[in-house]
Amino acid sequence: MASDSINLRPFSIQDTLSGEKRVVEPLVPGKISMYVCGVTVYDLTHIGHARVFVVFDVVQRHLRALGYELKYVRNHTDVDDKIIARAAEVGQDPLELSAHFIAELTKDMNALGVAPADVEPTVSTHIPQIIEMVDSLIKQGYAYESDGDVYYRVREFEDYGKLSHRKLEDMEAGRSGRVDAEDASAQRKEYLFDFALWKKAKPGETSWESPWGAGRPGWHIECSAMSTHHLGATIDIHGGGRDLVFPHHENEIAQAEACTHAEFARNWMHVGMVNVAEVDESGDAIERKMSKSLGNFWTTRDALAGFHPEGIRYFFHATHYRKPITYSMDALNDATDRVEYFYTTLERIDAALERVGASRTSAPPRAKLVEGADETLTDYQERFEAALSDDFNTPKAIAVLGEVAKIGNELTQSTKKADADRAWTLYKVAEAMQKCGAVLGILERAPGEVLREIRDLRAAALEIDVAEVDRMIQAREEARAAKDWARADALRDQLAALNVEVMDSAQGSSWRFQ
Ligand SMILES: [Zn+2]
Numbered sequence: 001m002a003s004d005s006i007n008l009r010p011f012s013i014q015d016t017l018s019g020e021k022r023v024v025e026p027l028v029p030g031k032i033s034m035y036v037c038g039v040t041v042y043d044l045t046h047i048g049h050a051r052v053f054v055v056f057d058v059v060q061r062h063l064r065a066l067g068y069e070l071k072y073v074r075n076h077t078d079v080d081d082k083i084i085a086r087a088a089e090v091g092q093d094p095l096e097l098s099a100h101f102i103a104e105l106t107k108d109m110n111a112l113g114v115a116p117a118d119v120e121p122t123v124s125t126h127i128p129q130i131i132e133m134v135d136s137l138i139k140q141g142y143a144y145e146s147d148g149d150v151y152y153r154v155r156e157f158e159d160y161g162k163l164s165h166r167k168l169e170d171m172e173a174g175r176s177g178r179v180d181a182e183d184a185s186a187q188r189k190e191y192l193f194d195f196a197l198w199k200k201a202k203p204g205e206t207s208w209e210s211p212w213g214a215g216r217p218g219w220h221i222e223c224s225a226m227s228t229h230h231l232g233a234t235i236d237i238h239g240g241g242r243d244l245v246f247p248h249h250e251n252e253i254a255q256a257e258a259c260t261h262a263e264f265a266r267n268w269m270h271v272g273m274v275n276v277a278e279v280d281e282s283g284d285a286i287e288r289k290m291s292k293s294l295g296n297f298w299t300t301r302d303a304l305a306g307f308h309p310e311g312i313r314y315f316f317h318a319t320h321y322r323k324p325i326t327y328s329m330d331a332l333n334d335a336t337d338r339v340e341y342f343y344t345t346l347e348r349i350d351a352a353l354e355r356v357g358a359s360r361t362s363a364p365p366r367a368k369l370v371e372g373a374d375e376t377l378t379d380y381q382e383r384f385e386a387a388l389s390d391d392f393n394t395p396k397a398i399a400v401l402g403e404v405a406k407i408g409n410e411l412t413q414s415t416k417k418a419d420a421d422r423a424w425t426l427y428k429v430a431e432a433m434q435k436c437g438a439v440l441g442i443l444e445r446a447p448g449e450v451l452r453e454i455r456d457l458r459a460a461a462l463e464i465d466v467a468e469v470d471r472m473i474q475a476r477e478e479a480r481a482a483k484d485w486a487r488a489d490a491l492r493d494q495l496a497a498l499n500v501e502v503m504d505s506a507q508g509s510s511w512r513f514q
Helices: 047-066 081-090 094-111 127-139 168-174 177-182 184-188 221-231 242-260 300-306 309-317 329-355 374-389 394-413 420-440 447-461 466-481 485-497
Strands: 012-014 021-023 031-040 069-077 143-146 149-152 195-200 215-217 235-241 265-271 274-279 285-289 325-327 500-505 508-513
Touching: 012 265, 031 047, 031 221, 031 242, 047 069, 047 094, 047 235, 047 265, 047 274, 047 300, 047 309, 047 374, 047 420, 069 094, 069 221, 081 094, 094 300, 127 143, 127 149, 127 195, 127 215, 127 221, 127 242, 149 184, 149 242, 195 242, 215 221, 221 235, 221 242, 235 242, 242 265, 300 309, 309 329, 309 394, 309 420, 325 329, 329 394, 329 420, 329 447, 374 394, 374 420, 394 420, 447 466, 447 508, 466 485, 466 500, 466 508, 485 500
Parallel strands: 031 069, 031 235, 235 265, 274 325
Antiparallel strands: 012 021, 143 149, 149 195, 195 215, 274 285, 500 508
């Protein structure tokens, strides 16, 4: 489909602001502008971040597959209190520290198959745009300078609270006096819930010159300024983790809309939190919010050390993005099993196609789809696309992929004589699996490679030495060649005790866990 076509197939989003699921009407027909809040880069990313990145990676792949011309901006917060504190702890320059963690984030997201955004702006390179927005807010009466700080006057913005559905009166009623006294900036604010747009630099801190003296931006202003700068006053989709609804996104709206007098984002998408499965003191299975203080914190790198990246992606896909998800070894293992099943199916299809002189890139002669496969292979694409176009329903989409793979799996295992219809059907199954996989960011690699990676991760988890298994298999082959059946059988038994299944083929032996 041509990307300049304006009659693209529609998709819908459950919009946080209106609370309704709505068909997205692009501001400019055929084009979508999307801004997603990235990470404050003072440490390695955790799996909650990874989930947000994978979710919007599927959004980006799906919208492009539908033919939309997408401009996707995802920021890195490289100027922040947490970064300054961490840099002071380790005696490093804050911007060097954040540059280091941007590189680490990029490494982890590449490993997860997350495609880069079109623009990945940083705060430190957008200070003039931020100062310009703060200045405009002061001139329009929405902000005020106080002793080198600048604050946003929340009571001046009529719609304050419209995203998070909160009222200032309720917030006032629920406030804690003790917390207020601890807030050093409280005396400089006109009103308790006013928030900082610009913070006066403390001696020795990294700072930038501004009309209000040396300082640095508050957290929220960066996204309003960078989104407006790169995508214009109004964008089609704004996304992030659910924890950003308040105050971050609420404040982004207040800043941007007061400045530009235009609607900031037409659709808001928020990704559910990651919980961790645990066992409590009395031995009951429970789910708890992941947090550093609870010691149940998983970095993306921890997850990648134990599980295959495509297994991690599949784990995320198995739950709708808006719902919370529970991280557990069992869930990750189940997801990896599915990915292994898909790749095993593709490997068997490749072997079957090879036997008839065809491959996934060189079609066998066109024939009929075998009975029972024709319906699924005719309408899968429409159903897969419809699932993703319905608020990015990945659980439904992977179910369609599962139906297709099942046909391939059964056909490759069938004892019926291979014929032209079967070869053609297998070719179409592999094509379908690849098309779905490309949007989900899985099944894009050579099956043998991925299956070996999954096997080696399993071996590591079971503390089995892969090289030792290879040596045992080699020894078994030598014993067989020497017709030393007793030794060959003994080795086979030892391998079976490790749950190792040896597969002999014309190319030699390979193995996997049963
Ligand atoms: Zn943001």
